[in-house]
Amino acid sequence: MRFTGRPTFAIIDRVAIRSNFLQIKKNVDKGVDILAVVKANAYGHGAVETAKTLEQSGCRFFGVAICEEGVELRKAGIKSSIIVLGGVYPNQTREIIKYNLTPVIFDGETARILNNFLKKADKKIKVHIKIDTGMGRLGLLPEEIEPFFNKLKGLANLEVEGILSHFAEADEEDKGFSKKQLAIFLKAIKVIQRLGFKPRFQHIANSAALLEYNPSHFNMVRPGIMLYGAYPALRMKEQIRLKPVMRLVTNIVQLKDMPKGFSVSYGRKYVAKKRSIIAAIPIGYGDGYPRSLSGKGEVLVRGKRVRVAGTICMDITMLDVTHIKGVSVGDEAVIIGKQGNDEIKVDELAEKAGTIPYEILCGITSRIPRVYPVRNF
Known part of the structure; x- marks a missing residue:
């Protein structure tokens, strides 16, 4: 799209x-x-x-x-x-x-x-x-x-x-x-x-x-x-087949080739242990992406998982994409949903953030547009 x-x-x-x-x-x-x-x-x-x-x-x-x-x-x-x-x-x-x-x-x-x-x-x-x-x-x-x-x-x-x-x-x-x-x-x-x-x-x-x-x-x-x-509880996946409704996506807006020892974001919680490629994506806790995922959240880029690098900011989140071949500015980054053969579900996101899926979904703020592709029922 x-x-x-x-x-x-x-x-x-x-x-x-x-x-x-x-x-x-x-x-x-x-x-x-x-x-x-x-x-x-x-x-x-x-x-x-x-x-x-x-x-x-x-x-x-x-x-x-x-x-x-x-x-x-x-x-x-x-x-x-x-x-x-x-x-x-x-x-x-x-x-x-x-x-x-x-x-x-x-x-x-x-x-x-x-x-x-x-x-x-x-x-x-x-x-x-x-x-x-x-x-x-x-x-x-x-x-x-x-x-x-x-x-x-x-x-x-x-x-x-x-x-x-x-x-x-x-x-x-x-x-x-x-x-x-x-x-x-x-x-x-x-x-x-x-x-x-x-x-x-x-x-x-x-x-x-x-x-x-x-x-x-x-x-x-x-x-x-x-x-x-x-699902209200993960064990209930065996009782009913549900389809995820939301796919939360953005694009990489900047890539940086950082030398060993370079730090990323507030508090310098992430320091590159080797020469690293760090991507910036325009989503942050001001959009409802939990700050508690700093350093442990994962995002899909080119069908592979990448880790959040450092502290999630209000408007921007950084990712370590060093291992992603051919990564480019403009590449899609999936926060919730499928990309390639992998999928990040809201249940997983909630567990890592120490909360429940309800809070993750309800917390996605109004500055993120909801888009409804035209599809026949």
Whole structure:
């Protein structure tokens, strides 16, 4: 592909997004809806284009973290249901109505304010109620459920469409705590039903639970990281075949023939032990390439792995390309993705950086353009 300007891009494979979605569908029973999580700019892949691709592939439910993300999708023409998983704030009631968003609610005051506004506007909206079964983040605690829903009976402008919770360690092989959470969730559903509510959806399963904990599927699941071709845990590669979606690439912009003893970058962490060829590529921690990969990250050049030389800078990273025959300015450098017979996957990058694939993908900043090659589905 030919680009103008800085040659650093995230190339997004929409065919892979569709393939991953269809693979996920095969892993759940018929009648189980998929709520595709596209929060945080679709885990760094571009929320609008990702949602469009998924909607064209048959997805009818999307999950975002904040109201603003839902508004962005509506303005881009997304018609499917959009659930605001992180809740809403009192000053966002107009946007919720205007853009037909489905808020998650987990406290009585927000419910009351939202209902009062809706009553004055003569409107009703669907909501999902979150239960904290052990995550310790957002949601009603078990002892708060009955008082909350008793008050909710008087808020006629809110229709409870769904009940949800979130697993704390579904990616662990030991499902002991997940089983405890599921038991609490099941009990909560019974209490809610006894109080006269009949929510259409119950959902608690994330990507890991979707693969390894079938009893938690209910009638809706919420895959996130798997849509983008990464795994909640490496052992899960044997359970579903996913295609990596992002290829993060740039070009070599300068080569230097450095003598023995010459140092590279801040702190002089790299000193040439022999005459060396050092390449500079225009990507750095300002783009989301973790500084923690200094001296240990690898990049593909001419189909071979080269090591990051010295400290990663905000805008530039240096590579030791001494062993690469014919290396030239303008050569492609692959940070994530395939080149030749080798591939650097986001899981590998995350492990070396001491973090998780989620953080790597979400951390790729907005100054790296996302490119969507035109390909038929």
